[in-house]
Amino acid sequence: MEPSFSTPHHNPTRGNPLLWLLFWTTLVVSLSQCSHEQFYLDSDLKGPRTQDPALVAKIQACNHKDHGRWYFSRSQQSCLPKQFLQFCSTAKQFPEIEALMRALRTELDLQDCSDLAEAVARTNQLHLSHYDLSDLTPLRNLKQLKILRVDHNRIRDLSVIATMDGLELLRADHNHIHDLRPLRKLRKLVTLRLEVNKITQLDGLEDMLSLKYLNLGSNQILQVDTLSQLLGLEKLGLRANPVEDISPLAGLQQLRILDISATNLEQRRGKVKPSQCPTESGTAPAVQQVCMPLVSTTGK
Numbered sequence: 600m601e602p603s604f605s606t607p608h609h610n611p612t613r614g615n616p617l618l619w620l621l622f623w624t625t626l627v628v629s630l631s632q633c634s635h636e637q638f639y640l641d642s643d644l645k646g647p648r649t650q651d652p653a654l655v656a657k658i659q660a661c662n663h664k665d666h667g668r669w670y671f672s673r674s675q676q677s678c679l680p681k682q683f684l685q686f687c688s689t690a691k692q693f694p695e696i697e698a699l700m701r702a703l704r705t706e707l708d709l710q711d712c713s714d715l716a717e718a719v720a721r722t723n724q725l726h727l728s729h730y731d732l733s734d735l736t737p738l739r740n741l742k743q744l745k746i747l748r749v750d751h752n753r754i755r756d757l758s759v760i761a762t763m764d765g766l767e768l769l770r771a772d773h774n775h776i777h778d779l780r781p782l783r784k785l786r787k788l789v790t791l792r793l794e795v796n797k798i799t800q801l802d803g804l805e806d807m808l809s810l811k812y813l814n815l816g817s818n819q820i821l822q823v824d825t826l827s828q829l830l831g832l833e834k835l836g837l838r839a840n841p842v843e844d845i846s847p848l849a850g851l852q853q854l855r856i857l858d859i860s861a862t863n864l865e866q867r868r869g870k871v872k873p874s875q876c877p878t879e880s881g882t883a884p885a886v887q888q889v890c891m892p893l894v895s896t897t898g899k
Contacts, residue, residue: 683719686737687712695734702730727752728770735759750774750792757781772796772814779803794818794836801825815840816858823847835885837862846876848886857885 690697700715706726709715719725724746725738732752739759746768747760754774760766761781768790769782776796780803782788788807794816801820804810805828813829814836823837827847832854837845839861848854864871876890 682739683716683737684712687715693734695732696737698730699727699732699734699737702727702732738763760785767809782807794838804829811853827851845871845886845889849883851883851886854883854885857883857889859889 686696687700690700703715704710707715707718709718723743725744726748728748729751733754736759740762742763742765744763745765747766748770750770751773754776757776758781761784764784765787766785767787769788770792772792772794774796777798779798779801783803783806786806786809788810790812791810792814794814796818798818798820802825805825807829808831810829811831812834813832816836816838818840820840820842823842824847827850830851832851834856835854836858838858841863843863871890
C-alpha cells in the first residue's frame with residue numbers, strides 16, 4: 600500500500616510580518632469604508648480614522664466636548680449627544696423614555712434618531728407640555744436651551760435640568776415636584792413657574808438673582824425667608840399656600856405684584872393685618888399694597 604500524503608494548507612502570511620500588517624490594514628480600511636459613521640460611533644471616537652485635517656478637527660472637538668458626551672456624525676456634519684442617540688435607539692424598551700421620544704418627534708416633526716438628535720442639540724427651546732412625561736433623562740446636558748416647558752406632566756425629579764445652566768424660562772408647573780435644590784445653578788432664569796406641585800421648602804432658589812417672575816401658587820409652602828435674597832423679583836405668586844408671614848419680602852424693592860390670595864394670612868377685603876406685615880419703612884411696594892394701614896393706638 601502506498602503511503603498517503605496530505606498537502607498542508609499554505610498560509611502566505613505565515614512568518615512574514617509585513618504581509619500580516621498589510622492584511623490587517625486592508626481589513627480596517629474596508630470596515631471603515633463600509634460604514635464610516637457607525638465606525639466612529641462604535642469605536643467611541645478613540646482616534647480619528649481619516650487624513651482630512653478639517654474632519655479630524657471636528658471629530659476631536661466633539662470628542663472633547665462636555666467630557667466626551669458627544670460624537671461627530673458624518674452624515675449630519677455636527678456634534679450629536681451620545682446618550683440621546685442611545686436612548687432614542689432603545690426607547691421601546693423603556694415606556695417612560697419612549698413617551699419623551701414620542702413627544703419630541705411630534706414637536707420637532709422628525710422621526711430618524713440622528714435627525715432628532717441634531718435638532719435637539721441645536722434648538723434653544725423645547726415645548727413638552729401635556730405629554731404625561733415622567734422621565735427627562737435623555738435631555739441631560741442640553742446646555743444650549745434657553746426655554747423649557749415641561750408643565751402639566753408627571754415629573755418628580757428636576758436633577759436632569761440641573762445641567763441646563765443657560766435656561767432663562769422654565770415652566771414645570773402642574774407636576775409632582777417637591778425638591779428645588781437641583782435648580783440651584785440656574786442663575787440665568789428670569790421666569791420660573793412651579794405652581795401646583797408638592798413644594799414645601801424653597802432651598803435652591805436663593806441664588807437666582809436674575810429672577811423677575813416666580814409663581815409658587817398651590818403648593819405647601821410655610822416660610823418664604825429664602826425669597827428675601829431675590830432682589831430683582833417683580834412678580835411673585837403665593838396663592839393657596841399655608842404662608843403665615845410675608846415680612847421677609849419687605850426688602851424686595853422691585854416687587855410690584857404679590858398674590859397671597861387663599862393663603863393662611865388673615866385677610867379682610869384682600870388686605871393682611873398689620874401684625875402679619877413688616878413694620879419698617881422702605882417696604883416693597885407690592886407688600887405695602889396687601890397690608891392694611893396701621894391702626895392708630897388712640898382709636899381715632
